[in-house]
Amino acid sequence: MNFIVVGVIAPIAYFLLRMFVKRLVQNFILNAKKNSKVAEVQECQKCGVFKSVDDLTEKDNAYICKNNCSK
Numbered sequence: 001m002n003f004i005v006v007g008v009i010a011p012i013a014y015f016l017l018r019m020f021v022k023r024l025v026q027n028f029i030l031n032a033k034k035n036s037k038v039a040e041v042q043e044c045q046k047c048g049v050f051k052s053v054d055d056l057t058e059k060d061n062a063y064i065c066k067n068n069c070s071k
């Protein structure tokens with residue numbers, strides 16, 4: 001009886017585990033892509049200094065320093 005239960009549950013558990021791991025890996029890759037976009041570096045159109053997009057503000061399709069601009 002136990003053999004039958006294990007024989008049925010084990011493949012299902014294995015299948016669910018594989019689906020779970022696959023989704024986990026996909027989420028990880030998706031997050032890695034998002035993070036790499038956040039870390040994107042752009043040039044300030046005023047002072048020409050390259051900074052992380054986090055430190056820049058977009059204005060008229062150009063990036064300008066949020067603060068501490070050299071010009």
Ligand SMILES: [Zn+2]
Pocket residue numbers: 044045046047048049064065068069070071
């Ligand atoms: Zn600047």
